[in-house]
Amino acid sequence: MSGIVQFENVGLRYGTGAETLSDLSFTLAAGGFYFLTGPSGAGKTSLLKMLYLSQRPTRGAIRLFDEDVVQLRRARLPGFRRRIGVVFQDFRLIPHLSAFDNIALPLRIAGVDERDLVTPVREMLAWVGLADRASAHPPTLSGGEQQRVAIARAVIGRPEILVADEPTGNVDPEMAARLLHLFDALNTLGTTIVVATHDIHLLSRVASANVMRLDRGRLQDPTGALRYPPKADGH
Numbered sequence: 001m002s003g004i005v006q007f008e009n010v011g012l013r014y015g016t017g018a019e020t021l022s023d024l025s026f027t028l029a030a031g032g033f034y035f036l037t038g039p040s041g042a043g044k045t046s047l048l049k050m051l052y053l054s055q056r057p058t059r060g061a062i063r064l065f066d067e068d069v070v071q072l073r074r075a076r077l078p079g080f081r082r083r084i085g086v087v088f089q090d091f092r093l094i095p096h097l098s099a100f101d102n103i104a105l106p107l108r109i110a111g112v113d114e115r116d117l118v119t120p121v122r123e124m125l126a127w128v129g130l131a132d133r134a135s136a137h138p139p140t141l142s143g144g145e146q147q148r149v150a151i152a153r154a155v156i157g158r159p160e161i162l163v164a165d166e167p168t169g170n171v172d173p174e175m176a177a178r179l180l181h182l183f184d185a186l187n188t189l190g191t192t193i194v195v196a197t198h199d200i201h202l203l204s205r206v207a208s209a210n211v212m213r214l215d216r217g218r219l220q221d222p223t224g225a226l227r228y229p230p231k232a233d234g235h
């Protein structure tokens with residue numbers, strides 16, 4: 001098995017300065033749960049952007065769903081992106097759409113019938129604790145509420161990969177645990193999960209999760225756990 005995501009000697013340089021990310025080589029197994037952690041500025045968001053195809057690497061190879069995506073033609077990008085749910089650090093909700101309509105968006109884009117999307121959207125609103133805010137618009141929601149709408153929108157279409165950048169940064173510990181449970185449930189259904197977080201308390205909450213640590217643009221992988229299959233001796 002080759003993994004759903006493969007990075008091979010990937011490097012990223014913004015402009016003409018030093019590389020922001022260097023020598024990234026790892027494989028994520030389909031159906032795995034991965035945390036990406038590391039200090040502020042280590043490059044977590046930059047790595048995720050390459051994974052969800054909003055940033056091309058300056059060197060190296062990236063394969064998604066068993067296809068080389070570095071030289072992907074622009075016309076093919078939407079097809080790949082539809083298979084990846086993204087929770088952006090800055091949410092990126094559509095301000096003139098209600099919470100309900102923001103969450104319904106991926107289903108509408110996928111052509112789901114209006115009659116069939118009401119129940120899943122309402123269930124998702126309830127799951128993230130916003131059942132009574134369905135008609136509220138993002139500018140009238142708190143940061144934590146907006147974050148929960150963003151998470152609901154990212155997971156509702158059951159993407160093959162879910163990428164979440166600091167998805168619990170604006171919520172209290174109880175809600176963070178609930179959201180993580182939602183990711184875990186999605187993972188059980190087969191979605192590969194990648195969560196970038198500063199919050200080291202989150203890391204122990206998903207027993208099956210692998211932890212990827214970035215430090216100054218390099219991945220720390222002393223045990224080789226990011227290789228699939230893992231090394232036979234477990235070290």
Ligand SMILES: Nc1ncnc2c1ncn2[C@@H]1O[C@H](COP(=O)(O)OP(=O)(O)OP(=O)(O)O)[C@@H](O)[C@H]1O
Pocket residue numbers: 014015020038039040041042043044045046047198
């Ligand atoms: N578009 C860009 N142009 C130039 N430099 C950038 C750009 N995006 C990020 N950087 C730089 O790349 C480095 C890594 O940033 P990145 O946002 O990936 O780190 P991070 O680990 O996600 O940080 P944080 O935890 O604070 O969100 C930083 O030094 C940042 O200033």
